[in-house]
Amino acid sequence: xxxxxxxxxDVSNEYPVLKNKVKISTPETFYEEFRSIFKGKVxxxxxxxxxxxxxxxxxxxxxxxGNLNSSIxxxxxxxxxxxxxxxxxIILAHxxxxxxxxxxxxxIKITKVLIxxxxxxxxxxxxxxxxxxxxxxxxxxxxxx
Numbered sequence: 001x002x003x004x005x006x007x008x009x010d011v012s013n014e015y016p017v018l019k020n021k022v023k024i025s026t027p028e029t030f031y032e033e034f035r036s037i038f039k040g041k042v043x044x045x046x047x048x049x050x051x052x053x054x055x056x057x058x059x060x061x062x063x064x065x066g067n068l069n070s071s072i073x074x075x076x077x078x079x080x081x082x083x084x085x086x087x088x089x090i091i092l093a094h095x096x097x098x099x100x101x102x103x104x105x106x107x108i109k110i111t112k113v114l115i116x117x118x119x120x121x122x123x124x125x126x127x128x129x130x131x132x133x134x135x136x137x138x139x140x141x142x143x144x145x
Contacts, residue, residue: 018057018058018059018060021056021057021058022056022057023054023055023056023057024051024055024056024057024091024126025055027127027129027136027138027140027141028136030049030091030093030127030129031129031131031136033057034049034057034060034093034131035131035136037060037093037131038093038094038095038131038133039133040133041095041097042097043065043066043071043097044065044066044071044094044095044096044097045062045064045065045066045071045094045095046062046063046064046065046066046071046073046092046093046094047060047061047062047063047092047093047094048060048061048063048078048081048082048090048091048092048093049090049091049092049093050081050082050085050087050090051087051088051089051090051091051126052087052088053088055089055126057091058085058087059085061081063077063078063081064077071094073110073114075113075114075117078090078092078114078117079117079118079121079123082121082123083121083123087123088123088124089123089124089125089126090118090123090124090125090126091125091126091127091128091129092111092114092125092127092128092129093128093129093130093131094107094128094130094131095130095131095132096130096131096132099132099133100132101130101132101135101136101137102130102137103128103130103137103139103142103144107128107130107139108139108144108145111125111128111139111144111145112145115145125145126140127139127140127145128140128144128145
């Protein structure tokens with residue numbers, strides 16, 4: 001008889017610790033609180049922020065770092081940390097180093113895929129914010145989602 005050994009993958013990661021818990025009431029509040037994460041970055045970064053039931057940001061993870069104008073994002077990576085950290089909802093965010101705050105077709109497409117994945121997992125995607133050095137856009141405010 002063959003012996004099979006099962007090993008569980010280590011799912012522990014170290015995530016940034018937020019010194020101050022921030023309640024998100026508007027996309028502008030979110031932008032002001034977290035713009036420093038994206039300031040001056042020359043590569044696109046895709047970040048998922050975890051929120052508790054009172055819309056308080058409990059943490060975040062940089063899910064993907066791409067190149068000048070794209071990054072690869074998959075629902076597995078976005079929701080893995082959200083599930084581990086027992087969040088109620090998420091806010092998606094990424095930067096456009098080009099300075100263009102408009103959502104691309106690829107941005108809209110992946111956001112809609114992530115919303116559907118979130119519905120299955122019962123984790124709501126509250127917004128997708130695009131950061132530029134001095135400005136931002138919100139897909140909710142733009143009525144894209």
